[in-house]
Amino acid sequence: MSEGATSAPARLGAFAADLYHCADCGYCVDAVWVERGIDHVCPTIGHHAPIASYSGRGFIAAARAWVEGAALDRDVLAERVFACTGCGNCEQVCPIGLRPAQVGAALREELVATGHAPASVDKLRAAMRTHGNPHARPAAERGAWAGELSFAAQDATVLYAPGCACAYTAPGEAGAVVALMARAGERVAFRGDADRCCGAPLGEAGFVDDAAYAEQRLAHDVSAVCVVTSGLECWPAWHRALGADTPVFSFSAWLLAALESGRLRIAAPPSLRVHAFDACASRRRGAQSGTPDPLREVLARMGAVVVNDARFAAAAVCCGAAGTMAGLAPDSAQRMAQARLVDVAHADVLVASDTRCGTHLAAAADAGTAPVVGLAAFVQQFCTIGGDG
Amino acid sequence: MIGATVLGPLVRAPDGALSFDEPVDLLTYQRDCSAVAAGVATQVIRPSEATQIAGVLREASAAGVPVYVRGGGTMYAGGVNPHAGGLVLDMGGLDRVLDIDVERGVVTVEPGVRFGTLAQLLTPLGLTIGIVPSTAPSATIGGAAAAHALGTGSARFQSFADQVVGLEVVLADGTLLRTGSAAARDAGFFHRYGIGPDLTGLFLGGDATLGVITKIALWLHPLPATRATGCYGFADPQAAAAFLSELQRGETLQHVWYASGYEAGSVRARVTAARPDIDPATLPGFCLGFDYGGEAGDVTQARDRVLATAQRHGGREFPLFNELYFDRLRNDQIYWYSFAGYFSRSRCGILMASLPTARMPAFLSVLNASRAAEPTLVWGGAVVVCRRGLHGGVMAFYDEATQWPAAQAAMQACAAALREAGCIPYKSGKMWASEVRRMDSYHATLRRIKAALDPAGILSPGNLGL
Ligand SMILES: Cc1cc2nc3c(=O)[nH]c(=O)nc-3n(C[C@H](O)[C@H](O)[C@H](O)COP(=O)(O)OP(=O)(O)OC[C@H]3O[C@@H](n4cnc5c(N)ncnc54)[C@H](O)[C@@H]3O)c2cc1C
Numbered sequence: 102m103s104e105g106a107t108s109a110p111a112r113l114g115a116f117a118a119d120l121y122h123c124a125d126c127g128y129c130v131d132a133v134w135v136e137r138g139i140d141h142v143c144p145t146i147g148h149h150a151p152i153a154s155y156s157g158r159g160f161i162a163a164a165r166a167w168v169e170g171a172a173l174d175r176d177v178l179a180e181r182v183f184a185c186t187g188c189g190n191c192e193q194v195c196p197i198g199l200r201p202a203q204v205g206a207a208l209r210e211e212l213v214a215t216g217h218a219p220a221s222v223d224k225l226r227a228a229m230r231t232h233g234n235p236h237a238r239p240a241a242e243r244g245a246w247a248g249e250l251s252f253a254a255q256d257a258t259v260l261y262a263p264g265c266a267c268a269y270t271a272p273g274e275a276g277a278v279v280a281l282m283a284r285a286g287e288r289v290a291f292r293g294d295a296d297r298c299c300g301a302p303l304g305e306a307g308f309v310d311d312a313a314y315a316e317q318r319l320a321h322d323v324s325a326v327c328v329v330t331s332g333l334e335c336w337p338a339w340h341r342a343l344g345a346d347t348p349v350f351s352f353s354a355w356l357l358a359a360l361e362s363g364r365l366r367i368a369a370p371p372s373l374r375v376h377a378f379d380a381c382a383s384r385r386r387g388a389q390s391g392t393p394d395p396l397r398e399v400l401a402r403m404g405a406v407v408v409n410d411a412r413f414a415a416a417a418v419c420c421g422a423a424g425t426m427a428g429l430a431p432d433s434a435q436r437m438a439q440a441r442l443v444d445v446a447h448a449d450v451l452v453a454s455d456t457r458c459g460t461h462l463a464a465a466a467d468a469g470t471a472p473v474v475g476l477a478a479f480v481q482q483f484c485t486i487g488g489d490g
Numbered sequence: 491m492i493g494a495t496v497l498g499p500l501v502r503a504p505d506g507a508l509s510f511d512e513p514v515d516l517l518t519y520q521r522d523c524s525a526v527a528a529g530v531a532t533q534v535i536r537p538s539e540a541t542q543i544a545g546v547l548r549e550a551s552a553a554g555v556p557v558y559v560r561g562g563g564t565m566y567a568g569g570v571n572p573h574a575g576g577l578v579l580d581m582g583g584l585d586r587v588l589d590i591d592v593e594r595g596v597v598t599v600e601p602g603v604r605f606g607t608l609a610q611l612l613t614p615l616g617l618t619i620g621i622v623p624s625t626a627p628s629a630t631i632g633g634a635a636a637a638h639a640l641g642t643g644s645a646r647f648q649s650f651a652d653q654v655v656g657l658e659v660v661l662a663d664g665t666l667l668r669t670g671s672a673a674a675r676d677a678g679f680f681h682r683y684g685i686g687p688d689l690t691g692l693f694l695g696g697d698a699t700l701g702v703i704t705k706i707a708l709w710l711h712p713l714p715a716t717r718a719t720g721c722y723g724f725a726d727p728q729a730a731a732a733f734l735s736e737l738q739r740g741e742t743l744q745h746v747w748y749a750s751g752y753e754a755g756s757v758r759a760r761v762t763a764a765r766p767d768i769d770p771a772t773l774p775g776f777c778l779g780f781d782y783g784g785e786a787g788d789v790t791q792a793r794d795r796v797l798a799t800a801q802r803h804g805g806r807e808f809p810l811f812n813e814l815y816f817d818r819l820r821n822d823q824i825y826w827y828s829f830a831g832y833f834s835r836s837r838c839g840i841l842m843a844s845l846p847t848a849r850m851p852a853f854l855s856v857l858n859a860s861r862a863a864e865p866t867l868v869w870g871g872a873v874v875v876c877r878r879g880l881h882g883g884v885m886a887f888y889d890e891a892t893q894w895p896a897a898q899a900a901m902q903a904c905a906a907a908l909r910e911a912g913c914i915p916y917k918s919g920k921m922w923a924s925e926v927r928r929m930d931s932y933h934a935t936l937r938r939i940k941a942a943l944d945p946a947g948i949l950s951p952g953n954l955g956l
C-alpha cells in the first residue's frame with residue numbers, strides 16, 4: 102500500500118544530520134576493506150538481496166525520503182529494514198561516522214508504530230505476549246534445563262539469567278555455566294519458571310513499548326547482588342532494568358574475572374585448535390557499554406590455541422541469528438551462518454560465547470564442520486579445571 | 491530527494507538478471523558522491539553476463555530508453571546520476587576475477603570487481619595492479635577504467651588507463667567488441683597496441699557514453715618489498731612545485747608509490763586538530779607526503795635523493811605531519827581521513843583537475859579565491875603527484891539540508907576559475923560537462939564518434955557534455 106506525505110516521523114527527526122550528510126560512498130553496502138579485514142560489509146546484502154535499499158545507505162535514503170514526504174510503499178520498505186540483522190557493521194565502516202544501523206532501527210520503530218511490521222515480526226510479539234519468549238515455547242518449560250541442579254535459596258552471590266535462547270535451545274550450556282560458577286564458589290540463584298524474556302528481541306524488532314514494559318517488569322520483580330547472562334543482547338536490557346548499582350556480566354566477562362582472581366584455575370590447557378567466534382553483538386555491545394564480551398581474552402588465559410585472526414574481530418559479520426532476519430528469511434539467515442562457518446576449516450572446535458549465535462551456527466553446520474560449542478560447555482568438556490575452585 | 495512512482499519496467503529483464511523498479515529500491519540509484527544533482531531512474535537491471543547487457547542495450551536503443559551504468563557509485567562527477575531517467579545497469583553482478591596469468595603478467599576481471607576484492611587475491615601472490623584509488627574498498631575496476639582513476643601508483647605509473655591491456659565492451663547496438671591483442675580471435679589479452687589505432691583508449695575515461703565495459707585486462711606488478719613514508723614542509727607552493735618538477739624530470743619517482751601535497755589550510759587543520767598546543771604560524775606553507783616502495787636499498791636511496799632535492803628548494807622534513815596524518819592515511823587506506831575526518835562530517839563536492847606541476851600555485855590560488863568567495867563552506871585542497879604533472883582536488887564540504895544551492899554554485903564557479911588558470915578537467919562525468927563542451931574540435935569529434943557508436947544517444951546522456 103502506498104502512502105503519501107504524513108506528518109514527519111518523529112523518531113527519524115533525531116537523525117537529521119545523518120540523513121543530510123551521507124556521502125553515498127557505499128562503504129556500508131558491500132565494501133571489501135583489506136587493511137581492516139572487512140570482507141563484504143553488510144550480511145543482508147551478501148546473503149539476502151544485493152540491492153542497496155537493504156543496507157545502511159538504503160535506510161538513510163529511505164528515511165530521508167520519508168521525512169521529506171515521499172510516497173513510499175511502507176510494506177516494501179518494511180521487508181527491507183526488517184531484513185537487517187542490526188549487526189552494526191555499517192556503522193563500523195562509515196568513513197564519516199554516521200549511524201545507518203540506528204537509522205534502520207528508527208525506521209523499524211516507525212513502521213511498527215504505523216502498523217507495517219511484517220507478519221513474522223508480528224508473530225514474534227504475539228509469542229512474547231503469550232509465552233514470554235520469542236520461541237513460542239511454553240513458559241512452564243523455561244526452567245527445564247535446570248533439572249536436578251540445586252540453587253541458592255538465599256544469600257545468592259549471583260543470579261543466573263540464561264536468556265531465552267540458552268534456556269530453550271542450549272540447556273547443556275546453561276547447566277555448564279551454573280556448574281562452573283558453583284565450582285568458583287558462587288552461590289547461584291535462578292528464577293525458575295518465573296524467569297522470562299528481558300525484552301531485547303522486542304527492542305530489536307522495533308516494539309519499543311513492549312520492550313520497555315519487559316524491562317520494567319524485570320526492575321519490579323528482580324533484586325539481585327549481581328547478574329550473569331549467556332545472552333549478549335540481554336546484557337544491556339538487564340543493565341538498564343536493574344540500574345548502575347547492580348553489576349551485570351556476560352558469562353565470558355564473569356569467567357575472565359574468575360580466572361584472573363584465581364577462583365577458577367585451568368590445570369591443563371585445551372589441546373584443540375579453537376576458532377573463537379567473534380560475534381557482531383560482542384563488538385556492538387562493547388562499543389556501547391565498554392564491557393565487551395572478552396571471549397578471546399578468556400581463551401588466551403586458558404592457554405587455548407586460537408587459529409582465527411584477532412585483527413578481524415572488529416569487523417565481525419553477523420551469522421544471521423541477530424535481529425529479525427532468522428524469522429523473516431530463514432534461508433538467508435542460514436546462508437549467513439554457512440558463510441561464517443567457511444573459515445572454521447582450520448579448527449577442531451568453534452567456541453561461541455553468545456548462545457543465540459551458537460545455536461544458529463550449529464543448526465547450519467554440516468557433518469564436515471568443526472563442532473560448535475558454547476563457552477561454558479567448552480571449558481567443561483575440554484579443559485582440566487584445577488584444584489582450588 | 492524524490493520518491494518515484496512505479497511506472498513499470500522499461501525493458502524486459504534478460505533471463506538470469508535481477509531487475510527491479512520499486513521506488514524504495516530506486517532511491518539508492520539516484521546519484522554518486524558528487525555535488526551534482528540527483529536523477530531518478532525507472533528501472534534497475536543487475537546483469538551477471540555480458541550477453542544480458544547486449545540484449546538490454548539493443549532493446550533500449552530501439553525504444554530510446556536512456557541507460558546509465560553504475561559501478562561502486564563513488565565518483566565525484568555525477569556520471570552515474572540518471573539525469574534523463576531511464577534505466578541503470580548495476581554492474582555489481584559482474585564481479586568475477588576471470589584469470590590471473592602470472593606468466594603473462596596480466597589479470598583479467600569483470601568490471602564489478604572491487605579493488606578490495608582484487609587485493610585480497612593479489613596480495614598473497616606478492617602482486618598489485620599498480621594504480622589503486624583511495625576508495626579501493628568500494629570502487630569497482632570498471633568504474634575506475636571508465637572514470638580515469640589515479641592514486642597509489644600514480645607517481646610511478648601515471649594513470650589507471652596506462653595499466654589497461656585491453657577491454658571487452660558492449661556497444662549500444664549489442665556488438666561485443668574486444669580491444670588490444672584480444673581483438674584477434676582466441677589471442678587473449680597480452681598487448682594493448684599493435685593492431686592500429688588504440689580502440690581501448692576510446693572507452694577509458696568514457697563515462698559510459700560510448701559503451702559498457704564488461705571485461706578489463708590489467709598489467710600485474712610486484713608489490714614493493716619495503717615501504718616507508720616521509721613528509722616534507724616547504725615555505726610556499728612555488729618552492730614545492732619547483733622541487734616536484736625536478737623530481738619528475740629526473741625520474742626520481744621510480745620508487746615512490748604515492749605522493750600527495752597539502753595546502754597551508756589543510757595542513758593547519760590537520761595538525762591543530764590533533765595538537766592544539768602548536769602555533770599554526772610555525773607550520774609550513776605547503777607539505778608533501780611520500781610513500782616509498784621497492785627493495786630496501788632502493789627505498790633508502792630514493793629517500794636520500796628526495797630529501798636532498800627538497801633541501802635544495804628550501805624544504806625540510808616534517809615528521810609531525812607524517813605521524814599525525816600521512817602514515818596513517820597510507821597504512822589504513824582511510825581516504826576520508828584525508829579531508830572529512832578533519833573538517834566536518836558531511837558530504838563534499840570534489841573537483842579534480844589536471845595541471846602541469848608548475849601551475850600548482852595557480853591551482854591553489856583558485857582554491858583560496860573560492861574559499862574567500864564562499865566562506866560558509868569548508869574548503870580543502872590536495873594534489874596527487876603523477877609521474878608527470880599533477881592532479882589537484884578542490885573539496886567543498888557542505889550541509890545538504892541548508893547549503894545545497896550554495897555548494898552547487900560554488901563548485902561551478904570554481905570549475906570555471908580552474909580552467910581559466912590552465913587546469914583542465916580530470917574525471918568529467920557531468921561535473922565538468924560545460925567545460926568539456928567548450929573544447930571545440932575535441933568535443934565535436936567526440937560527438938561524431940558518439941553518433942557513430944550510439945546513434946540513438948541512449949548511453950549516459952549528459953556525461954562529458956554529450
Ligand atoms: C572521497 C573520495 C575520494 C576519492 N579518491 C579517489 C582517488 O584517490 N583516486 C581516484 O581515482 N578516484 C577517487 N575517487 C573517485 C572514485 O572513487 C574513483 O574514481 C573510482 O574508481 C570510481 O569507481 P566506481 O566503481 O565507484 O565508479 P562509478 O562512480 O560507479 O562510475 C564512474 C563512471 O564510470 C562509469 N562506469 C562504471 N562502470 C562502468 C562500466 N562497466 N562500463 C562503462 N562505464 C562504467 C559510470 O557510468 C560513471 O560515469 C574518490 C572519490 C571520493 C568520493
Ligand code: SF4
Pocket residue numbers: 129142143144145146155156157184185186187188189190191192201202205419
Ligand atoms: S546493521 Fe548489519 S545487517 Fe543491518 S544494514 Fe548495517 S551492516 Fe547491514
Ligand code: SF4
Pocket residue numbers: 122123124125126127128129130157158161191194195196197198199200201
Ligand atoms: S558508509 Fe556512511 S557515508 Fe557512506 S553511504 Fe554508508 S552511511 Fe553514507
